[in-house]
Every structure is written in C-alpha cells, then in structure tokens.
Amino acid sequence: MYFPFEKIRPIQQELINDVTHAIDTKRHLIAHAPTGLGKTAATLGPALTVALEKGYSVFFLTPKHSQHQIAIETLQKIKQKHGIDVKATDLIGKKWMCSHGGVERLSSKEFNEFCKSLREGEKCTFYNAVFGTKNQLQGSAMDMLMGLKKKSPIHAEELFEMCKEDFCSYELASLLGKDSQVIIADYYHIFQPSVRQFFLGRLKKELKNSILIIDEGHNLPSRVRDILSAKLNNFIINRAAKEAKAFHFDDLSEALENLNNTFYNLKKSALKNSKEAFISKKDFIDELQTTTQWAYEDLYSDLESASAEIRKSAKKSFVGSVSEFLEMWTGDDAGYSRILRTKLGHSERQMIELSYNCLSPAISAGEVINESVSTILMSGTLVPGEMYRDLLGFPENRTDLKTYASPFPPENRLVLIDTNTTTKFTSRTADEFQKIARDCIDIVKSVPNNCAIFFPSYYILQAILPFMEGKTAKEVFIDSSELKKSQRAELLNQFKLAASNGNGGLLLAVQGGSMSEGIDLPGDFLKCAIVVGVPLANPDLATKSLIEFYDYKYNKGWDYGYTHPAMTRAIQAAGRCIRRPEDKGAVVFLDKRFAWGSYLKCLPPEWKPIATKLTADKIKRFFNSQ
Ligand code: SF4
Missing domain, CATH: 3.40.50.300 (P-loop containing nucleotide triphosphate hydrolases)
Structure with a gap:
C-alpha cells in the first residue's frame, strides 16, 4: 500500500482498511474521523493504490485551499518514497487560475461567462497561446505541458506561477488532468451538474471509474444546496436595466424596468402585510409575462445573448445575472421552495427578493455518489452519520458508517x-x-x-x-x-x-x-x-x-x-x-x-x-x- 510515512498509527490503519474494503467492494464510507488522525494520508494512500491497480481515477474534493496543499504534499511524499509515477492535477476555482487581473470580485457564474466570451471571441491571448485559434495545441504549450508532467504532483499556485505570463494555467492544468490518476478540486467541479459534465468531459474521466474522497464532508449538504439555489432582487434588476440601456439594448432595458414592476406587483398581491410568502413558478411567470409583455423564454434567452455582448467589454454583467435566475426559475418543484420576501438591503433600503431554494442536496449528490465506484465522505464532524447518508443520497445498502477514536490524549x-x-x-x-x-x-x-x-x-x-x-x-x-x-x-x-x-x-x-x-x-x-x-x-x-x-x-x-x-x-x-x-x-x-x-x-x-x-x-x- 502506498503510504507517505514510515509508521502507520493503529487508528490510521483502521481507516486505511475501511477505505480499501469500501473501494474493493464498491461500497461507500462515511467516516467521522477526529482532527489529528491523518485522514488525508489514510484515504489518499489506499485509494491511489487501488486506483493504480484497477485503472480508476481518484478525485479528492475539498472546499479548503490549505487542504489542496496537504493533498499535493502527501502525493509528493508517496512518489518519492515508493518511486512510482503518480501524476496529479490540482485545480482551484478557474478564476483563481486566470491570468487576467481584476476577476476576483466576480461570482463563479459571472467569471465563467466572462471567460467564455473571451475564448469564443478569440480575445484571450493566454488561451490562444495554448490552443491557437484553430483549437490545436501549440508547440510552446506542449513544451510547458511536458515540464508540468515531469514536476507533477505540483500545487495549483506553483503551476499558476509557472504559466501565468504566457499561458492559461487552467487549460494547461486540465490537459495535465487527462494523464493524472489523482485530481484535487473543489466540490463545485463535481456537484454542480452542468460544470460536472463539462469538467469530466475535458478530463476524459467518468464517474463510474472514479473514487471520490470528500474532505470536510460536513460542509457538503449546505454547499450543494447553495450551488443549486438562486436569488434575484429588485436592486440587481435596476442595475441590469441601466446596464442594458448603456449598451443600447433599449427594448431589454424597458423589459427589465417592467420586471421590476413585476416584483412590486407580486409584493402587493402575495405579501400583503407579511414579510414573506411562498410563490409558485406559474404565478411569477404569469405576472412577468403580463407586466413585460414578453414571452418568458424569449426574455431570458435575449437577456443571455445581450449579456454575452456586454461581457465582451465588461467583466461583470447584471443582465447576465437576471437571465441566469430566470432560467433557473424554470427548474423542478420537487425538492425546492420558492419564496418572495422583503428585507433591508444596503443603506437600509427595502429590497424585494425572490429565491429558488434547493432543499434536497441528494438531488445532485445522490446521482454523483451512486455512479462512483466508491465515495469516502470524511470529517471530524459527521455526527450522526445517518443524517449525512440521508441528506446526500448515499444508498443505504451500499454505505458503511464508521466513527474513529481521537488520537489526542x-x-x-x-x-x-x-x-x-x-x-x-x-x-x-x-x-x-x-x-x-x-x-x-x-x-x-x-x-x-x-x-x-x-x-x-x-x-x-x-x-x-x-x-x-x-x-x-x-x-x-x-x-x-x-x-x-x-x-x-x-x-x-x-x-x-x-x-x-x-x-x-x-x-x-x-x-x-x-x-x-x-x-x-x-x-x-x-x-x-x-x-x-x-x-x-x-x-x-x-x-x-x-x-x-x-x-x-x-x-x-x-x-x-x-x-x-x-x-x-x-x-x-x-x-x-x-x-x-x-x-x-x-x-x-x-x-x-x-x-x-x-x-x-x-x-x-x-x-x-x-x-x-x-x-x-x-x-x-x-x-x-x-
Ligand atoms: S481562458 Fe484562461 S486565461 Fe483566458 S479568461 Fe479563461 S481562465 Fe482566464
């Protein structure tokens, strides 16, 4: 078994045995493993061992930047100690690996739209340095990739420092990922359904051949719910209307002003004297169509096209934010709630907010977990394990719950x-x-x-x-x-x-x-x-x-x-x-x-x-x- 250290402590050995058993028998493990146990080594070591034997990939998913570093160091030690050819790709959020300045303040969705519009307009020189304009890997990028393969496993920040002046680090990391047995990434890469599809496709990997290790697993239910939820308020709509006007989309600007009226009309009819109320998908769509005189789908698809234009010269687009919300609002009712409410925004001004809230993280997580060879959920706070099993959609007949002793005196x-x-x-x-x-x-x-x-x-x-x-x-x-x-x-x-x-x-x-x-x-x-x-x-x-x-x-x-x-x-x-x-x-x-x-x-x-x-x-x- 590939382990980075000379000595394995008894509690670590117990976790190693359980992880090996889970992967060998295609089961899942929910591990309440207290701080100080050495969870990273005790899960990555056995997972990598089985993965190399059976041709699986390992995804180590963590919300913490510091954990990326620890996972990479663990793999470097394994490589050094056992002399094996292990390649790993470390991916932090794409915007943190982007060579363009000033993108940090964008939300993930906004950044993805910004990046897409630059790439599609052939305006990202860093992307072009990797693929040219004909989507072919360029000679200098190939040399850089060879260098990265030799150095792998390396941390995302080190890779970024090596590439940032000339190449898109994210694209090179993704190319490295195709040849890597281990991918270290954020939850978002796997639990956001459309991102997952794209992400796995680029890496040429499939969940059915993958082992997932989910670190700090107590965060996963709320994180997945956040990923699958959306909010829109009248402040954003106002800014979107002004933005549309500034970019000469006058008809959309007018529609957005009317969308603002939709919010006020709904507040009057649905809230009356209360601060919040449930609202149906249909009620909002009907009110929007009446107030704006636009067909619902036409409005959000025209807003989306306009935001693509706006992003050619601006990093952020409020028009795009409205369009994304309207599209998400058409989603399922089962496992979601829809709420209209008023609250105090900045400068104590009253805000009207409409939200589409995911209640069931199992909607996305269950699908991922069930498809994987084996999913190991670990944290020092997974009590009770049954709750995490239920909320995340782990299949009861394929999941083991374990509590490990604390190594601390x-x-x-x-x-x-x-x-x-x-x-x-x-x-x-x-x-x-x-x-x-x-x-x-x-x-x-x-x-x-x-x-x-x-x-x-x-x-x-x-x-x-x-x-x-x-x-x-x-x-x-x-x-x-x-x-x-x-x-x-x-x-x-x-x-x-x-x-x-x-x-x-x-x-x-x-x-x-x-x-x-x-x-x-x-x-x-x-x-x-x-x-x-x-x-x-x-x-x-x-x-x-x-x-x-x-x-x-x-x-x-x-x-x-x-x-x-x-x-x-x-x-x-x-x-x-x-x-x-x-x-x-x-x-x-x-x-x-x-x-x-x-x-x-x-x-x-x-x-x-x-x-x-x-x-x-x-x-x-x-x-x-x-
Ligand atoms: S392609 Fe790469 S460098 Fe260009 S905008 Fe996207 S992430 Fe940034």
Missing part, C-alpha cells in the same frame, strides 16, 4: 457545558446578556493565554459587548460583518501575535463566520474557545420549508433542518481549539440548551462534555494542572 482537553445562562429568544434581556458577559469574563480570566468567544450572531455579539468592555487585561479583537477579507486576515494575524504579549488576546467572533471555520489556531494561539448560545436559524419560511421537507422525506424535520445545522456551526467554532495532539485546551459551550438531549447527541462522542455551573473554577484547575 483525553487529559489534554476539557469540554464543559456552562448551564448558567442561555441566549434563547425569550430570555434575551439585558440582565441575561450581563450574566453571559460576566461568565465569559470569569472564564477568560482563568485562561493563561489566547481565548476566543464565538457568538450566535453579530447582533448578540454587539448586545453583550458593552458588558465586557474594560473587564479583561487581554487585548481584544472584534470581528465584524463589515470587515473585508484582507482586514479579517490582519485581525487574525494580530490575534495570533497577542499570544506572546503576556496576557494574551481575546477574539470576539461569530459561529458560522469565517473566523469559526477553516482557520487553524494551534498551541498558544488558542487555549480556550467559548461558544455562546446555539446558532439556530431564524424561523422564517426558508427554515420552515426545510423542516417540513425533511419531515416528509425522513421523518426528521427538526433534527435535520434545524438542530443539526446549528450544532455543526457550534462544533466547528469549538474545533478551532486543540488542533494537535500536544495542544492542551478547553472548550466551553455556554448555554444550558447544549445539555439538552437533542443538542447533546450532536456533539462528537469523543469530547465527553461535562455540564457545570462552576465553569471558571474548573478551567482554572485544568490549566493549573499542567
């Missing part, structure tokens, strides 16, 4: 549930917030170094903050929804630096935010994570439709549609602490509801939480016992 971790307070909606008073602030400060004072508090929302963070101000010697860092990506990265950097300033730092952030997932804070960077309140979704129509759908389909509406998504966010926030076996750290779930059965059963079994009202004392004793 249990004495290095303390997990407490503080039952003194709650952020339950009916208890949100100034008194309760003051009590929460006091409890948090007592805990923070008991921790020798960096601490983070994750609130259920920015609103609650701001409501509790005044009661905490000036009460800790730690340097305080506050996340906000207004921060740009670079500002947030700097905030995190400063927080890490505070670990060496004596008192340490205190980070205030939110569960489900970018500070609570996808970042690692090992060692002194985070000694204690306090998770305040259960981040339950608003009981709006989107949440209600999810609960009703899961009740109808699995008889588990509240669990699958309400409790588990919230607990996944809470657990992810808690998991920022204790990233390595040698780390010693504490996690506090601060809300009495975490001790209730329906929430408690969602916590990873290896955490063994203790419910208490004397949290600060226990934390002090834990850290003093070092």
Whole structure:
C-alpha cells in the first residue's frame, strides 16, 4: 500500500482498511474521523493504490485551499518514497487560475461567462497561446505541458506561477488532468451538474471509474444546496436595466424596468402585510409575462445573448445575472421552495427578493455518489452519520458508517457545558446578556493565554459587548460583518501575535463566520474557545420549508433542518481549539440548551462534555494542572 510515512498509527490503519474494503467492494464510507488522525494520508494512500491497480481515477474534493496543499504534499511524499509515477492535477476555482487581473470580485457564474466570451471571441491571448485559434495545441504549450508532467504532483499556485505570463494555467492544468490518476478540486467541479459534465468531459474521466474522497464532508449538504439555489432582487434588476440601456439594448432595458414592476406587483398581491410568502413558478411567470409583455423564454434567452455582448467589454454583467435566475426559475418543484420576501438591503433600503431554494442536496449528490465506484465522505464532524447518508443520497445498502477514536490524549482537553445562562429568544434581556458577559469574563480570566468567544450572531455579539468592555487585561479583537477579507486576515494575524504579549488576546467572533471555520489556531494561539448560545436559524419560511421537507422525506424535520445545522456551526467554532495532539485546551459551550438531549447527541462522542455551573473554577484547575 502506498503510504507517505514510515509508521502507520493503529487508528490510521483502521481507516486505511475501511477505505480499501469500501473501494474493493464498491461500497461507500462515511467516516467521522477526529482532527489529528491523518485522514488525508489514510484515504489518499489506499485509494491511489487501488486506483493504480484497477485503472480508476481518484478525485479528492475539498472546499479548503490549505487542504489542496496537504493533498499535493502527501502525493509528493508517496512518489518519492515508493518511486512510482503518480501524476496529479490540482485545480482551484478557474478564476483563481486566470491570468487576467481584476476577476476576483466576480461570482463563479459571472467569471465563467466572462471567460467564455473571451475564448469564443478569440480575445484571450493566454488561451490562444495554448490552443491557437484553430483549437490545436501549440508547440510552446506542449513544451510547458511536458515540464508540468515531469514536476507533477505540483500545487495549483506553483503551476499558476509557472504559466501565468504566457499561458492559461487552467487549460494547461486540465490537459495535465487527462494523464493524472489523482485530481484535487473543489466540490463545485463535481456537484454542480452542468460544470460536472463539462469538467469530466475535458478530463476524459467518468464517474463510474472514479473514487471520490470528500474532505470536510460536513460542509457538503449546505454547499450543494447553495450551488443549486438562486436569488434575484429588485436592486440587481435596476442595475441590469441601466446596464442594458448603456449598451443600447433599449427594448431589454424597458423589459427589465417592467420586471421590476413585476416584483412590486407580486409584493402587493402575495405579501400583503407579511414579510414573506411562498410563490409558485406559474404565478411569477404569469405576472412577468403580463407586466413585460414578453414571452418568458424569449426574455431570458435575449437577456443571455445581450449579456454575452456586454461581457465582451465588461467583466461583470447584471443582465447576465437576471437571465441566469430566470432560467433557473424554470427548474423542478420537487425538492425546492420558492419564496418572495422583503428585507433591508444596503443603506437600509427595502429590497424585494425572490429565491429558488434547493432543499434536497441528494438531488445532485445522490446521482454523483451512486455512479462512483466508491465515495469516502470524511470529517471530524459527521455526527450522526445517518443524517449525512440521508441528506446526500448515499444508498443505504451500499454505505458503511464508521466513527474513529481521537488520537489526542483525553487529559489534554476539557469540554464543559456552562448551564448558567442561555441566549434563547425569550430570555434575551439585558440582565441575561450581563450574566453571559460576566461568565465569559470569569472564564477568560482563568485562561493563561489566547481565548476566543464565538457568538450566535453579530447582533448578540454587539448586545453583550458593552458588558465586557474594560473587564479583561487581554487585548481584544472584534470581528465584524463589515470587515473585508484582507482586514479579517490582519485581525487574525494580530490575534495570533497577542499570544506572546503576556496576557494574551481575546477574539470576539461569530459561529458560522469565517473566523469559526477553516482557520487553524494551534498551541498558544488558542487555549480556550467559548461558544455562546446555539446558532439556530431564524424561523422564517426558508427554515420552515426545510423542516417540513425533511419531515416528509425522513421523518426528521427538526433534527435535520434545524438542530443539526446549528450544532455543526457550534462544533466547528469549538474545533478551532486543540488542533494537535500536544495542544492542551478547553472548550466551553455556554448555554444550558447544549445539555439538552437533542443538542447533546450532536456533539462528537469523543469530547465527553461535562455540564457545570462552576465553569471558571474548573478551567482554572485544568490549566493549573499542567
Ligand atoms: S481562458 Fe484562461 S486565461 Fe483566458 S479568461 Fe479563461 S481562465 Fe482566464
């Protein structure tokens, strides 16, 4: 078996055996495998071994850029240690591999349209350098490809640096992919149905000959639902109308202004005094056709053609966004909800939004999983496995659920549930917030170094903050929804630096935010994570439709549609602490509801939480016992 290291730990061996068995017998595996187990090596190693033997391809799918690096390094070590000819292609989102500047702010759909229009207009010099204008691989591109094959496995960013001045990196990576046994990519490449078809076609690969390893699998249900959902609001329509006018599509500009009226008419008839309502596919199409005097299909196809023209000179097209939504609106009803609502947009202006929401990730994921030779879904947060099996459409008779032991010494971790307070909606008073602030400060004072508090929302963070101000010697860092990506990265950097300033730092952030997932804070960077309140979704129509759908389909509406998504966010926030076996750290779930059965059963079994009202004392004793 191709494994990158000399020693295989017993828990790793267990996972390796299960992965090998799953692939050999064409079964699927849902693996709850705690942090620190070495999942990447223990899944890629056996998958590659069987793939080379049987001529399969391996797709390692991950939403995290850092995981791409780890997967590539694992393959490089395997190649070096075993002297085998393994080729791998690492693909990050196409726009991140594009040689044109200023495309980062485009959405994936917008970028794809931009790229398509440049290619089709023969205006992308980087693309032309690979294929010329007659779609034939050019000599210099062939030389570059040979060089890449020799260097493979290489990380996408390294490939980009090698190619970016002369060639389209994505096209060369795709060519490399045809000869690769392993493809490292994002979920989007495989779970967006039209992207998948195109992507696999280019790589000349088929799911029926492929092994899928899905990393951070707890993200997959919500990610697939997002991929299959769409939204449109009157602000976008207004901008599209102006854009159409500026590009002299006067008839479409007028139609878009009337589409805006469609939204107002529907608001009047469907919402009356409420903020949101379900709306049928037909009601919207009928209203649109009446108000605009356009046939529905004609409108979206003319908007699509206009957006192709607009994208010849602009990177982004609002006309294109409207056309994409109108096309998606014609999709199926089964497994989707359609909601019209008003909400406050930027500058506190009222926005009317129409959404087409996927309720069932199994629609796309089930098809993919069933077709693959074997799918391995893994994460440190796949509890309960049955839920992920149901939601993603894994076939029950071909799927094994496994929980692996944590490799971390249990004495290095303390997990407490503080039952003194709650952020339950009916208890949100100034008194309760003051009590929460006091409890948090007592805990923070008991921790020798960096601490983070994750609130259920920015609103609650701001409501509790005044009661905490000036009460800790730690340097305080506050996340906000207004921060740009670079500002947030700097905030995190400063927080890490505070670990060496004596008192340490205190980070205030939110569960489900970018500070609570996808970042690692090992060692002194985070000694204690306090998770305040259960981040339950608003009981709006989107949440209600999810609960009703899961009740109808699995008889588990509240669990699958309400409790588990919230607990996944809470657990992810808690998991920022204790990233390595040698780390010693504490996690506090601060809300009495975490001790209730329906929430408690969602916590990873290896955490063994203790419910208490004397949290600060226990934390002090834990850290003093070092
Ligand atoms: S073909 Fe390549 S370089 Fe050209 S726009 Fe598309 S991704 Fe960018």
